[in-house]
Amino acid sequence: xxxxxxxxTEASREAPEDEEEDLEDFALGEDYALNPEFVTMVxxxxxxxxxxxxxxxxxxxxxxxxxxxxxxxxADYREAVLAHLAPExxxxxxxxxxxxxxxxxLETVAPATxxxxxxxxxxxxxxxxxxxxxxxxxxxxxxxxxxxxRAAIETSLAYEDETAxxxxxxxxxxxxxxxxxxxxxxxxxxxxxxxxxLFFDVYVVDPxxxxxxxxxxxxxxxxxxxxxxxxxxxxVTEIPVGMDQEEVAYIFDKYHLISAPVVEPGGxxxxxxxxxxxxxxxHEESEEDILALAGVSDAGRNASVGDMVRSRLPWxxxxxxxxxAAASVIGAFEGEIAKLVTLAVLMPIVASLGGNAGxxxxxxxxxxxxxxxxxEVNTYRTVYREMAVGLANGVALAVVTGSVIWxxxxxxxxxxxxxxxxxxxxxxxxxxxxxxxxxxERFGRDPAVSSSVFVTFATDFxxxxxxxxxxxxxxx
Amino acid sequence: xxxxxxxxTEASREAPEDEEEDLEDFALGEDYALNPEFVTMVxxxxxxxxxxxxxxxxxxxxxxxxxxxxxxxxADYREAVLAHLAPExxxxxxxxxxxxxxxxxLETVAPATxxxxxxxxxxxxxxxxxxxxxxxxxxxxxxxxxxxxRAAIETSLAYEDETAxxxxxxxxxxxxxxxxxxxxxxxxxxxxxxxxxLFFDVYVVDPxxxxxxxxxxxxxxxxxxxxxxxxxxxxVTEIPVGMDQEEVAYIFDKYHLISAPVVEPGGxxxxxxxxxxxxxxxHEESEEDILALAGVSDAGRNASVGDMVRSRLPWxxxxxxxxxAAASVIGAFEGEIAKLVTLAVLMPIVASLGGNAGxxxxxxxxxxxxxxxxxEVNTYRTVYREMAVGLANGVALAVVTGSVIWxxxxxxxxxxxxxxxxxxxxxxxxxxxxxxxxxxERFGRDPAVSSSVFVTFATDFxxxxxxxxxxxxxxx
Numbered sequence: 001x002x003x004x005x006x007x008x009t010e011a012s013r014e015a016p017e018d019e020e021e022d023l024e025d026f027a028l029g030e031d032y033a034l035n036p037e038f039v040t041m042v043x044x045x046x047x048x049x050x051x052x053x054x055x056x057x058x059x060x061x062x063x064x065x066x067x068x069x070x071x072x073x074x075a076d077y078r079e080a081v082l083a084h085l086a087p088e089x090x091x092x093x094x095x096x097x098x099x100x101x102x103x104x105x106l107e108t109v110a111p112a113t114x115x116x117x118x119x120x121x122x123x124x125x126x127x128x129x130x131x132x133x134x135x136x137x138x139x140x141x142x143x144x145x146x147x148x149x150r151a152a153i154e155t156s157l158a159y160e161d162e163t164a165x166x167x168x169x170x171x172x173x174x175x176x177x178x179x180x181x182x183x184x185x186x187x188x189x190x191x192x193x194x195x196x197x198l199f200f201d202v203y204v205v206d207p208x209x210x211x212x213x214x215x216x217x218x219x220x221x222x223x224x225x226x227x228x229x230x231x232x233x234x235x236v237t238e239i240p241v242g243m244d245q246e247e248v249a250y251i252f253d254k255y256h257l258i259s260a261p262v263v264e265p266g267g268x269x270x271x272x273x274x275x276x277x278x279x280x281x282x283h284e285e286s287e288e289d290i291l292a293l294a295g296v297s298d299a300g301r302n303a304s305v306g307d308m309v310r311s312r313l314p315w316x317x318x319x320x321x322x323x324x325a326a327a328s329v330i331g332a333f334e335g336e337i338a339k340l341v342t343l344a345v346l347m348p349i350v351a352s353l354g355g356n357a358g359x360x361x362x363x364x365x366x367x368x369x370x371x372x373x374x375x376e377v378n379t380y381r382t383v384y385r386e387m388a389v390g391l392a393n394g395v396a397l398a399v400v401t402g403s404v405i406w407x408x409x410x411x412x413x414x415x416x417x418x419x420x421x422x423x424x425x426x427x428x429x430x431x432x433x434x435x436x437x438x439x440x441e442r443f444g445r446d447p448a449v450s451s452s453v454f455v456t457f458a459t460d461f462x463x464x465x466x467x468x469x470x471x472x473x474x475x476x
Numbered sequence: 477x478x479x480x481x482x483x484x485t486e487a488s489r490e491a492p493e494d495e496e497e498d499l500e501d502f503a504l505g506e507d508y509a510l511n512p513e514f515v516t517m518v519x520x521x522x523x524x525x526x527x528x529x530x531x532x533x534x535x536x537x538x539x540x541x542x543x544x545x546x547x548x549x550x551a552d553y554r555e556a557v558l559a560h561l562a563p564e565x566x567x568x569x570x571x572x573x574x575x576x577x578x579x580x581x582l583e584t585v586a587p588a589t590x591x592x593x594x595x596x597x598x599x600x601x602x603x604x605x606x607x608x609x610x611x612x613x614x615x616x617x618x619x620x621x622x623x624x625x626r627a628a629i630e631t632s633l634a635y636e637d638e639t640a641x642x643x644x645x646x647x648x649x650x651x652x653x654x655x656x657x658x659x660x661x662x663x664x665x666x667x668x669x670x671x672x673x674l675f676f677d678v679y680v681v682d683p684x685x686x687x688x689x690x691x692x693x694x695x696x697x698x699x700x701x702x703x704x705x706x707x708x709x710x711x712v713t714e715i716p717v718g719m720d721q722e723e724v725a726y727i728f729d730k731y732h733l734i735s736a737p738v739v740e741p742g743g744x745x746x747x748x749x750x751x752x753x754x755x756x757x758x759h760e761e762s763e764e765d766i767l768a769l770a771g772v773s774d775a776g777r778n779a780s781v782g783d784m785v786r787s788r789l790p791w792x793x794x795x796x797x798x799x800x801a802a803a804s805v806i807g808a809f810e811g812e813i814a815k816l817v818t819l820a821v822l823m824p825i826v827a828s829l830g831g832n833a834g835x836x837x838x839x840x841x842x843x844x845x846x847x848x849x850x851x852e853v854n855t856y857r858t859v860y861r862e863m864a865v866g867l868a869n870g871v872a873l874a875v876v877t878g879s880v881i882w883x884x885x886x887x888x889x890x891x892x893x894x895x896x897x898x899x900x901x902x903x904x905x906x907x908x909x910x911x912x913x914x915x916x917e918r919f920g921r922d923p924a925v926s927s928s929v930f931v932t933f934a935t936d937f938x939x940x941x942x943x944x945x946x947x948x949x950x951x952x
Contacts, residue, residue: 032723222668290839
């Protein structure tokens, strides 16, 4: 949560002031992404083995930008760059790195160096890094850390992944109800070294350490010293330690929270979550949704080609089955197609438009579920509206395409068959598009995952069946 | 940015303490979404015309939950509920409402009431609301506001939509470089009434009001009164007033910012953006991406059926054209299909799997572009990796499906034709899936919008052409 453009290397402090500033300006493009030429400069310096230049270049970067830089380099260059990072800088960069790269980097760093680096981090960030270590190295690193830091990390790791317990930092600022503003400030000045680097709320706790309210720091600053905390505190939204991080993000977003106390089942304050952690969660969760809807299993961004194949092939296999099942419908109508090959030309259009309409409904429903705008209260109304939209779009498309088909083939019955099939398929598409995620959610599954499979199958199947079946009835 | 569970009505203050708490607990379900039974209670009270009960129910809700409630009600009930909101509560609820409902609500509220409500809001939130008013009502409302508030709103509206200028609040806390911590705190205590409700950083400015650093409020609290601000301030990331909000969100996410100063082209401090505004932006932008990828034009969530049709039909029309173009390929091979109808059965499988694989590459590329992990630096490597993944998945699927086809049809050449077509289509799918968003981005377009159209067309076209073309060469 530090906002300083840290001096990443010892050497950079000796570089002339203006040269350093020039480099900082040059490192990032207009859009705050790393300048490609800067990346080239790093690669050149690494090729030349110019350690001083490398330290200078790295010194111009914020830890988050060093992490980005790592993503743009190959493994060999990453190792070369890593060797020139000051140990203090390593910690902050580790917590910024993508999982894949972090795992790779962690293998190359000695346990003692790592232990030292981790002491610099908040407990939540340190636990994240430790969690990525292999079992035996994890033990070595933890053993090399001071008792209190180790305990904090072990406690954090005891909570399940993606819960409030893992997201929270254990460092909180709490004060008893009977304190005044002045007492609190005096206490903070005395204990300055033990306070978290940044905090936004002082949690007011009762004698059993249960939060009863929160005083925003900016209120403490402006109120007379004699004001009792109990008088200025505001109600807090307590986050149970086992709550799913997506739920936590929903609450922060809904109530515009800056920080919130995390409590144990008994109600005792055990940590806090701050909104800057939530920004990452929201990003992660929406990325997961986009990828899940597209049938990609894992969000790994710097994955190897093998990992990429593993994240996509299973869904393609499942889609093969559903596509084959839909195609079997065509097989049942081979006789009709042999009589009128035009059917084979037109049938994919019916299936394809259904697929598109289904994807539209699906995306809208998945987002509405995620933001809890779609719930028991309005399920029927939502489904009904989707059906109306499907019908309306179906009729509109049927009129347009039916007319075009008539112009081309001069066959009114063919136009009618195509138009009717389209209306049926768009109706089914809208219905399945909204029902698939709803049903998955009702059964406690992630509505974004695997919905697309159902929608694609339903629209392919219906498209082929409605068009070929109607053709058999009307045309042949 | 207020976190209080505001007393929404005058009446609720007179309700017995415990009954009120019970209602608050009951209003929200386990998942912090509105309890369906609570919504029913509101509807019942409105049906009975029981004003006191309505006030009591609304009094138990946070403004954000009242806004959610509005989304679950029909327009008639919304009007009934609205009539029982205290004017002070109206303001906060207005800034929480979805655009569609807000526009509807704004029509029913008198300009004078509205002007009074808006005075309660931060300038950015007030401007958002005013922007949704119809022209003549906008003039009436602004005329009814005090000069300073009106000026703030008009300045805010002068900035383009979705820029830092619109996102920022003009209320900032600034201090000259030569002040000490003690001077700052004394000043805040004297001017308490003029300070923003919440703030996280004191911006240190030079004599021309350019920010030169920021002192986190939690640092002011713990440092000795004699510490000069110039000594404790940290570098700030200045946000130009014209920066796109997506860019602002990227910077906040990347550097874990809590607040950032917004500056005019000359460098003068004109406002600040806080992270809680950014949470909303990230949500909005990722929702836009998901919907755009699915071919839905507008994120309007409480849109009418007519609006929903308008947001989806244009994309379906475009897809009709591309589907027809792809189908024309089939038309060119009618002779082949007439000879071997099995081709018509198998060709949609090739097209469908290509579409799926293309969607996978597309989703990954769009996310990587959004988080700037895909840039000039690694374009070639990314495209090359996608091609490798497409080829690997194509070969894997070709082996599996080719074997199954052999088992069913006992035709080695048919298996070979199908397998080769699949490999070609998956290769093209992966390539187009990553190239389409890259090219759109290069031309300054949103990579999420319309990429799917290109991908679907490319995979349908390639799927039909490769399979039928190879069949003509190999089989017939």
